[in-house]
Amino acid sequence: MTTQISEEELVRTLKQNSQSSFEYLYDHYSGSLLGVVTKIVKDTEKSEDILQDVFVKIWKKIGDYDPSKGRLFTWMVNIARNTAIDQVRKDKNIWLEDIDELHGQVDKKASFQPEMSLFDLKGLTDKLKTDRKVLIDMVYFQGYTQEEAADILKIPLGTAKSRIRTALQDLKTIFKI
Amino acid sequence: MNISEYIASGILEAYVLGSTTPQEKQEVECMSKIYPEIKEELTTLEGTMETYAKMHEVKPSEGLKSKIFAQMTFDEPVENSTDEALPVVEESQTKVISLWPKLAVAAALIFGVLFVWSYKKNGESEAQLAALKSEIQQEQVKISSTESMLALFKDSQNVKMELNGVEKSPNSKVLAFWNKETEEMKLVVDKLPVAPKGKQYQVWGIVDGVPVDMGMVDLDFQNKILAMKVPKGNIAAFAITLEKQGGNPTPTLEEMYVIGNV
Structure with a gap:
């Protein structure tokens, strides 16, 4: 790994279309982005194709990125998630069935039979309550809205929202340690 | 507006998870610009999800990087545009005729003065x-x-405020004089782009976190003192957005030109 450079500096040089900065970006973030994409499309080969699109999009659109609105990664992960979700919807026009399929999965988890392979959390986030983790992952990695997620889990929207909030606050504390 | 309540509402979490509606997204971005506490919480949450995503990372296969970079070009720096051939030509032209405009201006001035003088006489x-x-x-x-x-x-009764330009129009500036006694506000536009046809600036007070209409800015706002009625309640900020002529019931946040915190 190369040395860390500040996000500000990175963004500045990315906007100047510096090749080395884009390489730095790839080396540091392609794994995280591919992780998100893979969670959504569940197909490694396809995921890599999508990551190609995503990265080229980031390169083309970096001029639009406005640092005052948030961190670079949040912006990139939105591009990744949207591209992946679009692809999934295009590929199989059975998005609804997909939700049904997940329905079962999630019910199982909600009754505390977590499938740990899905959440390779390296022990750290085990501290996070499973029902909360399920929510975060559904929304963050699978692109469900909070309303949809609450619907699927058959919990009130307010409960879903407060669980998500608690979960993120927990994560915040866990990562600080 | 109660900032801690806003932070506790869960909307920032929804934002970093990408599950907000476009309107909520605008709102969060706007609020985090106004309130440093919100910005700080948002940045922490973004960092949290960044770490969370990092933990779920999947390493791309070896050849992918070169495949991607083959689709990108780096030789042309983005901003390198048109200033090559034109100036040379223009310069030589200007030199040839440079005396005439000066004479013309001088003549015009003399004529102007003569005109006024003769008419006065x-x-x-x-x-x-x-x-x-x-x-x-x-x-x-x-x-x-x-x-x-x-x-x-x-007037010592007036609370003086500056509404400063946001990124949409960083040079814009509007002065506000708030008389809390009479609940009136006078606005003086220092700098604001001319409103395009069919559009008009609208003034908002952020009362308990909700933007409340305070009235429209005259289409011809130069050198005018504009009177606005200040709404009751707990006011956090005043802002001006560009709306359709006659105004809108709610502000279009991406068309915000200036904002000033109380």
Whole structure:
């Protein structure tokens, strides 16, 4: 790994279309982005194709990125998630069935039979309550809205929202340690 | 507006998870610009999800990087545009005729002075008289508006505020004089782009976190003192957005030009 450079500096040089900065970006973030994409499309080969699109999009659109609105990664992960979700919807026009399929999965988890392979959390986030983790992952990695997620889990929207909030606050504390 | 309540509402979490509606997204971005506490919480949450995603990372296969970079080009820096051939030509042209415009301007000035002078002496031209009258009138209006602006500054009842430009229009600036007694606000536009056809600026007060309409800015706002009614309640900020003529019930946040915190 190369040395860390500040996000500000990175963004500045990315906007100047510096090749080395884009390489730095790839080396540091392609794994995280591919992780998100893979969670959504569940197909490694396809995921890599999508990551190609995503990265080229980031390169083309970096001029639009406005640092005052948030961190670079949040912006990139939105591009990744949207591209992946679009692809999934295009590929199989059975998005609804997909939700049904997940329905079962999630019910199982909600009754505390977590499938740990899905959440390779390296022990750290085990501290996070499973029902909360399920929510975060559904929304963050699978692109469900909070309303949809609450619907699927058959919990009130307010409960879903407060669980998500608690979960993120927990994560915040866990990562600080 | 209660900032801790806003932070506790869960909307920032929804934002970093990408599950907000476009409107909520705008709102969060706007609020985090106004309130450093919100910005700080948002940045922490973004960092949290960044770490969370990092933990779920999937390493791309070896050849992918070169495949991606083959689709990108780096040789042309983005901003390198048109200033090559044009100036040379223009410069030589300007040199040839450079004396004439100066003479023309000088002549125009002399004529202008002569005109005013001659008309003053014998009062011939009615049209010119009218023109001059209206000019004087305009000057008087300017003077009186300057005077009343001065009065605004002097009035100790007024809370003076600056509404400063946001990224949409960083140079914009509007001065506000808030009389809490009478719940009135006078606005003086220092700098604001001319409103395009069919559009008009609208003033908002952020009351308990909700933007409340305070009225429209006159289409011709230069050198004017604009009176607004300040809504009751706990006001966090004042802002001006560009809306359709006659105004909108809720502000279009991406068209926000200036904002000032209380």
